[in-house]
Amino acid sequence: MSKSAIDTIMEKSVIPSFSSLGSSIRSRLFNWQTLSSYSLTGKVVVITGATSGIGEAGARHYAQLGATLVIVARSAEKVEALTAKLQKETGNNQVFSVIADLGDQDEVRKAAAELALRWPVINVLVHNAGALFNKRKRAANGTDLSVELMVATPFLLTGLLLRNLEAAAQQQDESTGMTPAAARVLTMSSGGMYTQPLKVDALQMSEESYQGAQQYALAKRAQVILNQMWATRVPADKVVFHALHPGWVSTPGITEALPGFSRILGPLGLLRSADMGADTMVWLSADEQAMNSSGKFWHDRQARNIDMSNNTRNADTPTKRQALWQWCEKHTNWSFTP
Ligand SMILES: NC(=O)c1ccc[n+]([C@@H]2O[C@H](COP(=O)([O-])OP(=O)(O)OC[C@H]3O[C@@H](n4cnc5c(N)ncnc54)[C@H](OP(=O)(O)O)[C@@H]3O)[C@@H](O)[C@H]2O)c1
Numbered sequence: 001m002s003k004s005a006i007d008t009i010m011e012k013s014v015i016p017s018f019s020s021l022g023s024s025i026r027s028r029l030f031n032w033q034t035l036s037s038y039s040l041t042g043k044v045v046v047i048t049g050a051t052s053g054i055g056e057a058g059a060r061h062y063a064q065l066g067a068t069l070v071i072v073a074r075s076a077e078k079v080e081a082l083t084a085k086l087q088k089e090t091g092n093n094q095v096f097s098v099i100a101d102l103g104d105q106d107e108v109r110k111a112a113a114e115l116a117l118r119w120p121v122i123n124v125l126v127h128n129a130g131a132l133f134n135k136r137k138r139a140a141n142g143t144d145l146s147v148e149l150m151v152a153t154p155f156l157l158t159g160l161l162l163r164n165l166e167a168a169a170q171q172q173d174e175s176t177g178m179t180p181a182a183a184r185v186l187t188m189s190s191g192g193m194y195t196q197p198l199k200v201d202a203l204q205m206s207e208e209s210y211q212g213a214q215q216y217a218l219a220k221r222a223q224v225i226l227n228q229m230w231a232t233r234v235p236a237d238k239v240v241f242h243a244l245h246p247g248w249v250s251t252p253g254i255t256e257a258l259p260g261f262s263r264i265l266g267p268l269g270l271l272r273s274a275d276m277g278a279d280t281m282v283w284l285s286a287d288e289q290a291m292n293s294s295g296k297f298w299h300d301r302q303a304r305n306i307d308m309s310n311n312t313r314n315a316d317t318p319t320k321r322q323a324l325w326q327w328c329e330k331h332t333n334w335s336f337t338p
Pocket of ligand 1: 054129245246
Protein backbone atom coordinates (compact mmCIF):
# COMPACT_ATOMS: atom_id res chain seq x y z
CA MET A 1 0.00 0.00 0.00
CA SER A 2 1.33 3.46 -0.90
CA LYS A 3 2.09 6.07 1.75
CA SER A 4 -0.64 8.36 0.47
CA ALA A 5 -3.18 5.49 0.57
CA ILE A 6 -2.32 4.90 4.24
CA ASP A 7 -2.69 8.62 4.89
CA THR A 8 -6.09 8.70 3.15
CA ILE A 9 -7.39 5.75 5.17
CA MET A 10 -6.25 7.45 8.38
CA GLU A 11 -7.95 10.70 7.30
CA LYS A 12 -11.26 8.95 6.55
CA SER A 13 -11.33 7.06 9.83
CA VAL A 14 -10.81 10.27 11.88
CA ILE A 15 -9.42 8.89 15.19
CA PRO A 16 -6.08 7.72 13.78
CA SER A 17 -5.83 11.04 11.94
CA PHE A 18 -6.84 13.56 14.60
CA SER A 19 -5.24 11.81 17.59
CA SER A 20 -1.55 11.67 18.50
CA LEU A 21 -1.31 8.55 16.29
CA GLY A 22 -1.83 10.81 13.27
CA SER A 23 1.21 12.93 13.83
CA SER A 24 3.42 10.04 15.07
CA ILE A 25 2.64 7.85 12.07
CA ARG A 26 2.72 10.58 9.42
CA SER A 27 5.97 12.12 10.67
CA ARG A 28 7.67 8.74 10.18
CA LEU A 29 5.77 7.77 7.02
CA PHE A 30 6.66 10.99 5.21
CA ASN A 31 10.00 11.51 6.94
CA TRP A 32 9.09 15.03 8.06
CA GLN A 33 11.87 17.60 8.02
CA THR A 34 12.48 18.67 11.63
CA LEU A 35 11.22 22.13 12.45
CA SER A 36 14.58 23.06 13.99
CA SER A 37 16.21 22.76 10.54
CA TYR A 38 14.24 25.76 9.20
CA SER A 39 15.19 29.41 9.57
CA LEU A 40 12.93 32.40 10.08
CA THR A 41 15.77 34.85 10.55
CA GLY A 42 14.80 38.23 9.15
CA LYS A 43 11.08 37.35 9.16
CA VAL A 44 8.45 39.12 11.25
CA VAL A 45 5.90 36.65 12.63
CA VAL A 46 2.77 38.01 14.35
CA ILE A 47 0.72 35.48 16.30
CA THR A 48 -2.44 35.66 18.41
CA GLY A 49 -3.33 33.25 21.20
CA ALA A 50 0.26 32.40 22.12
CA THR A 51 -0.13 32.72 25.89
CA SER A 52 -1.32 29.12 26.15
CA GLY A 53 -1.45 25.71 24.49
CA ILE A 54 -0.76 25.36 20.77
CA GLY A 55 0.10 29.04 20.28
CA GLU A 56 2.67 28.99 23.07
CA ALA A 57 4.34 25.89 21.61
CA GLY A 58 4.35 27.57 18.18
CA ALA A 59 5.78 30.80 19.61
CA ARG A 60 8.67 28.86 21.15
CA HIS A 61 9.49 27.38 17.72
CA TYR A 62 9.27 30.79 16.03
CA ALA A 63 11.67 32.25 18.57
CA GLN A 64 14.01 29.27 18.19
CA LEU A 65 14.01 29.68 14.40
CA GLY A 66 15.19 33.28 14.78
CA ALA A 67 11.98 35.13 13.85
CA THR A 68 11.18 38.61 15.06
CA LEU A 69 8.19 37.43 17.04
CA VAL A 70 5.23 39.61 17.95
CA ILE A 71 2.65 38.13 20.32
CA VAL A 72 -0.77 39.76 20.42
CA ALA A 73 -2.37 38.95 23.77
CA ARG A 74 -5.03 40.30 26.10
CA SER A 75 -3.16 39.77 29.36
CA ALA A 76 -0.13 42.05 29.80
CA GLU A 77 0.99 40.03 32.78
CA LYS A 78 0.89 36.67 30.95
CA VAL A 79 2.55 37.95 27.80
CA GLU A 80 5.34 39.76 29.66
CA ALA A 81 6.15 36.54 31.52
CA LEU A 82 6.04 34.62 28.24
CA THR A 83 8.29 36.98 26.27
CA ALA A 84 10.85 36.96 29.11
CA LYS A 85 10.70 33.15 29.22
CA LEU A 86 11.07 32.76 25.44
CA GLN A 87 13.96 35.23 25.30
CA LYS A 88 15.74 33.34 28.09
CA GLU A 89 15.06 29.86 26.67
CA THR A 90 15.92 30.62 23.05
CA GLY A 91 18.41 33.49 23.32
CA ASN A 92 16.24 35.42 20.83
CA ASN A 93 15.78 38.99 22.09
CA GLN A 94 13.48 39.93 19.22
CA VAL A 95 10.30 38.83 21.01
CA PHE A 96 7.70 41.56 21.47
CA SER A 97 4.11 41.95 22.56
CA VAL A 98 1.06 44.01 21.68
CA ILE A 99 -1.90 44.04 24.06
CA ALA A 100 -5.47 43.56 22.83
CA ASP A 101 -8.60 41.75 23.83
CA LEU A 102 -9.46 40.18 20.48
CA GLY A 103 -13.15 40.10 21.37
CA ASP A 104 -13.21 43.88 21.29
CA GLN A 105 -13.12 45.55 17.86
CA ASP A 106 -11.79 48.85 19.23
CA GLU A 107 -8.86 47.02 20.77
CA VAL A 108 -8.28 45.06 17.55
CA ARG A 109 -8.11 48.32 15.61
CA LYS A 110 -5.70 49.85 18.13
CA ALA A 111 -3.50 46.75 18.05
CA ALA A 112 -3.49 46.73 14.24
CA ALA A 113 -2.46 50.40 14.17
CA GLU A 114 0.41 49.68 16.58
CA LEU A 115 1.50 46.61 14.61
CA ALA A 116 1.34 48.46 11.30
CA LEU A 117 3.45 51.31 12.65
CA ARG A 118 6.09 49.25 14.44
CA TRP A 119 6.50 46.50 11.80
CA PRO A 120 6.02 47.98 8.30
CA VAL A 121 6.74 44.53 6.85
CA ILE A 122 4.95 41.49 8.25
CA ASN A 123 5.97 38.13 6.78
CA VAL A 124 3.69 35.76 8.69
CA LEU A 125 0.39 36.50 10.44
CA VAL A 126 -1.05 33.64 12.49
CA HIS A 127 -4.66 33.78 13.67
CA ASN A 128 -4.52 31.19 16.43
CA ALA A 129 -6.58 32.67 19.28
CA GLY A 130 -9.83 30.83 19.78
CA ALA A 131 -12.05 29.11 22.27
CA LEU A 132 -15.15 26.96 22.66
CA PHE A 133 -17.65 28.52 25.08
CA ASN A 134 -20.06 25.98 26.57
CA LYS A 135 -21.99 28.85 28.10
CA ARG A 136 -22.56 31.63 25.59
CA LYS A 137 -20.35 34.67 25.89
CA ARG A 138 -20.78 37.98 24.14
CA ALA A 139 -18.15 40.28 22.69
CA ALA A 140 -17.98 43.95 23.67
CA ASN A 141 -20.33 44.79 20.76
CA GLY A 142 -22.87 42.10 21.70
CA THR A 143 -21.90 39.60 18.99
CA ASP A 144 -21.49 35.96 19.95
CA LEU A 145 -17.90 35.80 21.21
CA SER A 146 -16.91 32.71 19.15
CA VAL A 147 -17.95 34.55 15.99
CA GLU A 148 -16.30 37.82 17.00
CA LEU A 149 -13.04 36.21 18.13
CA MET A 150 -12.64 33.63 15.36
CA VAL A 151 -14.44 35.14 12.35
CA ALA A 152 -14.65 38.94 12.62
CA THR A 153 -11.33 39.59 14.35
CA PRO A 154 -9.09 37.57 11.98
CA PHE A 155 -10.92 39.18 9.03
CA LEU A 156 -10.39 42.69 10.37
CA LEU A 157 -6.80 42.12 11.48
CA THR A 158 -5.86 40.67 8.09
CA GLY A 159 -7.59 43.58 6.38
CA LEU A 160 -5.92 46.26 8.49
CA LEU A 161 -2.49 44.65 8.06
CA LEU A 162 -2.85 43.81 4.37
CA ARG A 163 -0.48 46.54 3.17
CA ASN A 164 2.17 45.45 5.68
CA LEU A 165 1.78 41.86 4.51
CA GLU A 166 1.97 42.85 0.85
CA ALA A 167 5.16 44.77 1.64
CA ALA A 168 6.87 41.43 2.32
CA ALA A 169 6.87 40.63 -1.39
CA GLN A 170 8.94 43.74 -2.01
CA GLN A 171 11.44 42.95 0.73
CA GLN A 172 14.74 41.27 -0.09
CA ASP A 173 14.84 37.85 1.59
CA GLU A 174 17.71 38.28 4.08
CA SER A 175 18.00 34.60 4.94
CA THR A 176 18.68 33.47 1.36
CA GLY A 177 19.59 36.67 -0.46
CA MET A 178 17.19 35.38 -3.13
CA THR A 179 14.02 36.89 -4.57
CA PRO A 180 11.53 38.46 -2.13
CA ALA A 181 8.82 36.12 -0.88
CA ALA A 182 5.07 36.56 -0.44
CA ALA A 183 3.72 36.86 3.09
CA ARG A 184 1.72 34.06 4.71
CA VAL A 185 -1.55 34.34 6.62
CA LEU A 186 -2.44 31.24 8.62
CA THR A 187 -5.74 30.54 10.36
CA MET A 188 -6.05 27.87 13.02
CA SER A 189 -9.42 26.26 12.46
CA SER A 190 -10.60 22.92 13.83
CA GLY A 191 -11.58 19.47 12.59
CA GLY A 192 -14.86 20.26 14.36
CA MET A 193 -15.75 22.37 11.32
CA TYR A 194 -16.42 19.17 9.36
CA THR A 195 -19.62 18.77 11.39
CA GLN A 196 -21.21 22.10 10.42
CA PRO A 197 -22.21 23.59 7.07
CA LEU A 198 -21.59 27.17 6.03
CA LYS A 199 -24.27 29.37 7.61
CA VAL A 200 -24.47 33.12 7.35
CA ASP A 201 -27.94 34.13 8.53
CA ALA A 202 -27.61 31.62 11.37
CA LEU A 203 -23.88 32.08 11.91
CA GLN A 204 -24.79 33.14 15.44
CA MET A 205 -27.06 30.53 17.00
CA SER A 206 -30.22 31.72 18.69
CA GLU A 207 -30.25 31.95 22.48
CA GLU A 208 -32.67 28.98 22.71
CA SER A 209 -30.70 26.66 20.44
CA TYR A 210 -27.22 27.64 21.63
CA GLN A 211 -24.75 24.79 21.96
CA GLY A 212 -21.11 25.68 22.46
CA ALA A 213 -19.59 22.92 20.32
CA GLN A 214 -21.95 23.66 17.43
CA GLN A 215 -21.40 27.42 17.61
CA TYR A 216 -17.65 26.82 17.69
CA ALA A 217 -17.84 24.56 14.61
CA LEU A 218 -19.92 27.15 12.70
CA ALA A 219 -17.26 29.79 13.37
CA LYS A 220 -14.47 27.38 12.42
CA ARG A 221 -16.26 26.51 9.14
CA ALA A 222 -16.56 30.23 8.35
CA GLN A 223 -12.81 30.65 8.96
CA VAL A 224 -12.00 27.99 6.37
CA ILE A 225 -14.32 29.53 3.79
CA LEU A 226 -12.91 33.02 4.39
CA ASN A 227 -9.40 31.63 4.00
CA GLN A 228 -10.35 30.45 0.50
CA MET A 229 -12.03 33.76 -0.27
CA TRP A 230 -8.99 35.81 0.71
CA ALA A 231 -6.94 33.62 -1.62
CA THR A 232 -9.21 34.50 -4.55
CA ARG A 233 -8.90 38.23 -3.80
CA VAL A 234 -5.24 38.71 -2.98
CA PRO A 235 -2.68 37.49 -5.56
CA ALA A 236 -0.53 34.63 -4.27
CA ASP A 237 2.65 36.41 -5.31
CA LYS A 238 1.81 38.97 -2.61
CA VAL A 239 0.20 36.94 0.18
CA VAL A 240 -0.67 33.25 0.50
CA PHE A 241 -3.51 32.19 2.78
CA HIS A 242 -3.77 28.84 4.51
CA ALA A 243 -6.10 27.41 7.14
CA LEU A 244 -5.33 24.31 9.14
CA HIS A 245 -6.53 22.08 11.93
CA PRO A 246 -4.28 20.70 14.63
CA GLY A 247 -6.09 17.48 15.54
CA TRP A 248 -6.93 16.79 19.19
CA VAL A 249 -4.40 18.54 21.36
CA SER A 250 -3.90 18.50 25.11
CA THR A 251 -4.15 22.19 26.06
CA PRO A 252 -5.75 24.24 28.86
CA GLY A 253 -8.38 25.25 26.27
CA ILE A 254 -9.55 21.72 25.48
CA THR A 255 -9.46 20.62 29.12
CA GLU A 256 -11.76 23.48 30.06
CA ALA A 257 -14.09 23.21 27.07
CA LEU A 258 -14.32 19.42 26.74
CA PRO A 259 -13.38 17.93 30.13
CA GLY A 260 -15.00 14.53 29.43
CA PHE A 261 -13.23 14.21 26.09
CA SER A 262 -9.87 15.05 27.70
CA ARG A 263 -10.50 12.63 30.59
CA ILE A 264 -11.10 9.73 28.20
CA LEU A 265 -8.53 10.39 25.47
CA GLY A 266 -5.81 11.80 27.74
CA PRO A 267 -5.02 8.62 29.71
CA LEU A 268 -5.12 6.59 26.47
CA GLY A 269 -2.30 8.78 25.13
CA LEU A 270 -4.46 9.82 22.17
CA LEU A 271 -4.26 13.57 22.70
CA ARG A 272 -1.45 15.33 20.89
CA SER A 273 1.13 17.36 22.75
CA ALA A 274 1.02 21.13 22.18
CA ASP A 275 4.18 20.72 20.10
CA MET A 276 2.46 18.20 17.84
CA GLY A 277 -0.53 20.55 17.60
CA ALA A 278 1.73 23.43 16.53
CA ASP A 279 3.74 21.45 13.99
CA THR A 280 1.80 22.21 10.78
CA MET A 281 1.37 25.86 11.78
CA VAL A 282 5.13 26.35 12.13
CA TRP A 283 5.84 24.23 9.06
CA LEU A 284 3.44 26.34 6.94
CA SER A 285 5.23 29.45 8.23
CA ALA A 286 8.63 28.25 7.10
CA ASP A 287 8.44 25.63 4.35
CA GLU A 288 8.47 26.49 0.65
CA GLN A 289 5.51 24.16 0.02
CA ALA A 290 3.22 26.77 1.55
CA MET A 291 4.15 29.13 -1.29
CA ASN A 292 3.01 26.77 -4.06
CA SER A 293 -0.70 27.33 -3.41
CA SER A 294 -3.11 29.60 -1.55
CA GLY A 295 -6.48 29.02 0.11
CA LYS A 296 -5.75 25.44 1.17
CA PHE A 297 -6.82 23.65 4.33
CA TRP A 298 -4.07 21.61 5.99
CA HIS A 299 -3.64 18.91 8.57
CA ASP A 300 -0.36 17.14 9.33
CA ARG A 301 1.52 18.90 6.54
CA GLN A 302 -0.93 17.79 3.81
CA ALA A 303 -3.66 19.82 2.09
CA ARG A 304 -7.05 18.29 2.93
CA ASN A 305 -10.57 18.39 1.62
CA ILE A 306 -12.79 20.89 3.44
CA ASP A 307 -15.81 18.56 3.30
CA MET A 308 -16.35 15.06 4.62
CA SER A 309 -20.09 14.97 3.87
CA ASN A 310 -22.63 16.10 1.28
CA ASN A 311 -24.36 18.09 4.00
CA THR A 312 -21.49 20.59 4.19
CA ARG A 313 -20.61 20.31 0.49
CA ASN A 314 -24.13 21.18 -0.70
CA ALA A 315 -24.53 24.08 1.70
CA ASP A 316 -21.41 25.80 0.40
CA THR A 317 -22.70 28.00 -2.44
CA PRO A 318 -21.16 31.09 -4.11
CA THR A 319 -24.15 33.15 -2.93
CA LYS A 320 -23.61 32.17 0.70
CA ARG A 321 -19.89 32.77 0.43
CA GLN A 322 -20.53 36.23 -0.91
CA ALA A 323 -22.98 36.85 1.93
CA LEU A 324 -20.37 35.79 4.48
CA TRP A 325 -17.81 38.18 3.02
CA GLN A 326 -20.37 40.99 3.04
CA TRP A 327 -21.30 40.18 6.63
CA CYS A 328 -17.64 40.48 7.63
CA GLU A 329 -17.19 43.77 5.78
CA LYS A 330 -20.31 45.30 7.27
CA HIS A 331 -19.69 43.95 10.76
CA THR A 332 -16.10 45.21 10.90
CA ASN A 333 -16.69 48.36 8.89
CA TRP A 334 -13.66 47.44 6.77
CA SER A 335 -13.94 46.83 3.02
CA PHE A 336 -11.56 45.11 0.69
CA THR A 337 -10.16 47.13 -2.18
CA PRO A 338 -7.70 45.34 -4.48
N1 LIG B 1 -6.71 21.97 21.53
C1 LIG B 1 -7.33 21.38 20.52
O1 LIG B 1 -7.53 20.15 20.49
C2 LIG B 1 -7.80 22.19 19.34
C3 LIG B 1 -8.45 21.51 18.31
C4 LIG B 1 -8.87 22.23 17.19
C5 LIG B 1 -8.63 23.57 17.12
N2 LIG B 1 -8.00 24.22 18.14
C6 LIG B 1 -7.77 25.67 18.00
O2 LIG B 1 -6.43 25.98 18.28
C7 LIG B 1 -6.34 27.32 18.78
C8 LIG B 1 -5.56 27.32 20.08
O3 LIG B 1 -6.29 26.54 21.02
P1 LIG B 1 -5.66 25.89 22.34
O4 LIG B 1 -6.26 24.55 22.46
O5 LIG B 1 -4.20 26.07 22.35
O6 LIG B 1 -6.38 26.80 23.43
P2 LIG B 1 -5.88 27.59 24.72
O7 LIG B 1 -4.85 26.81 25.42
O8 LIG B 1 -7.11 27.93 25.49
O9 LIG B 1 -5.28 28.93 24.10
C9 LIG B 1 -6.13 29.87 23.52
C10 LIG B 1 -5.38 31.16 23.31
O10 LIG B 1 -6.30 32.13 22.74
C11 LIG B 1 -6.24 33.31 23.54
N3 LIG B 1 -7.51 34.03 23.58
C12 LIG B 1 -8.73 33.53 23.86
N4 LIG B 1 -9.63 34.53 23.88
C13 LIG B 1 -8.96 35.67 23.61
C14 LIG B 1 -9.33 37.04 23.50
N5 LIG B 1 -10.58 37.46 23.68
N6 LIG B 1 -8.36 37.94 23.21
C15 LIG B 1 -7.09 37.57 23.05
N7 LIG B 1 -6.68 36.29 23.14
C16 LIG B 1 -7.60 35.37 23.42
C17 LIG B 1 -5.89 32.80 24.93
O11 LIG B 1 -5.43 33.88 25.74
P3 LIG B 1 -5.45 33.79 27.36
O12 LIG B 1 -4.19 33.05 27.71
O13 LIG B 1 -5.44 35.22 27.78
O14 LIG B 1 -6.67 33.04 27.75
C18 LIG B 1 -4.83 31.77 24.60
O15 LIG B 1 -3.60 32.38 24.35
C19 LIG B 1 -7.77 27.81 18.92
O16 LIG B 1 -8.14 28.56 17.79
C20 LIG B 1 -8.57 26.52 18.97
O17 LIG B 1 -9.90 26.70 18.54
C21 LIG B 1 -7.58 23.56 19.25
